[in-house]
Amino acid sequence: QVELPRPRQRRVFAVANQKGGVGKTTTTVNIGVALALSGLNVLVIDLDPQGNASTALGIDRTSGTPSSYDVLIGELSAAEAIQTCPDAPRLGCIPATIDLAGAEIELVGMEERETRLRQAIDAIPAEYDYVLIDCPPSLGLLTVNAMTATDEVLIPIQCEYYALEGLGQLLTNIGLVQQHLNPTLNVSTILLTMYDARTKLADQVAHEVRSHFGDKVLRATIPRSVKVSEAPGFGQSVLTYDPGSRGAMSYLDAAKEIAERGTREIV
Numbered sequence: 001q002v003e004l005p006r007p008r009q010r011r012v013f014a015v016a017n018q019k020g021g022v023g024k025t026t027t028t029v030n031i032g033v034a035l036a037l038s039g040l041n042v043l044v045i046d047l048d049p050q051g052n053a054s055t056a057l058g059i060d061r062t063s064g065t066p067s068s069y070d071v072l073i074g075e076l077s078a079a080e081a082i083q084t085c086p087d088a089p090r091l092g093c094i095p096a097t098i099d100l101a102g103a104e105i106e107l108v109g110m111e112e113r114e115t116r117l118r119q120a121i122d123a124i125p126a127e128y129d130y131v132l133i134d135c136p137p138s139l140g141l142l143t144v145n146a147m148t149a150t151d152e153v154l155i156p157i158q159c160e161y162y163a164l165e166g167l168g169q170l171l172t173n174i175g176l177v178q179q180h181l182n183p184t185l186n187v188s189t190i191l192l193t194m195y196d197a198r199t200k201l202a203d204q205v206a207h208e209v210r211s212h213f214g215d216k217v218l219r220a221t222i223p224r225s226v227k228v229s230e231a232p233g234f235g236q237s238v239l240t241y242d243p244g245s246r247g248a249m250s251y252l253d254a255a256k257e258i259a260e261r262g263t264r265e266i267v
């Protein structure tokens with residue numbers, strides 16, 4: 001396994017797209033593991049009440065486990081809620097428990113409701129090079145918290161029909177967060193997922209996304225692959241479930257590109 005370069009300063013990503021099923025969780029998990037297996041210290045924060053990222057990483061998320069909910073409401077510090085992933089000792093995870101399902105509504109009545117996660121992340125131990133936040137499929141307060149806490153948004157786009165539907169709304173919301181809450185927020189990275197080379201459609205979507213977003217789009221694309229979809233059922237990333245598979249290789253390539261970009265100046 002190659003070592004990837006450490007960023008000059010910690011990079012925090014919100015992995016977001018209000019469409020469900022586009023590969024947010026799969027991307028968070030596999031990029032997280034890829035970076036961690038390459039010598040970097042990574043923290044995944046599961047901000048989706050479904051808790052799929054926690055499950056895929058083999059992390060306990062039974063009710064009562066210290067979780068992202070406790071961190072958001074200020075009950076625990078981020079450090080107190082971190083568990084270590086069995087797959088990768090350099091990978092920590094703050095899981096989502098069922099409590100998070102009510103947070104979207106509870107937060108409405110709270111002070112500093114948009115900046116709670118940012119405050120928590122500011123206090124994360126210095127050893128973490130990357131923080132990846134898996135957002136729920138909505139543009140509500142949880143996603144707003146993620147976008148307020150990060151500098152970079154990573155948008156996974158599924159190479160399927162309607163791939164670009166809703167993207168305009170996502171970009172508008174990112175613009176609003178930029179204006180009102182977080183001026184340094186930036187869509188730094190777009191990843192094409194579930195790419196099926198046999199279909200013309202996948203090529204068309206990829207071409208359209210690349211012509212619109214230019215070099216924000218990673219060169220690596222993630223193929224549609226059964227191994228990728230099987231791995232979470234074993235509490236594993238595809239990198240440990242089947243290291244030689246195309247899915248594993250493509251997530252490693254994507255992680256490498258992300259890490260190499262991180263050593264450049266981000267404008």
Ligand code: ADP
Pocket residue numbers: 019020021022023024025026027052137193194195222223224225226228229230232247
């Ligand atoms: P989201 O978090 O955006 O809702 P997920 O990452 O959970 O999306 O992916 C949705 C479904 O598609 C899951 O069942 C997942 O296992 C599957 N999936 C994701 N990426 C791939 C891929 N590259 N190939 C095959 N199945 C995939």
Ligand code: MG
Pocket residue numbers: 024025026048052135136
């Ligand atoms: Mg998800």
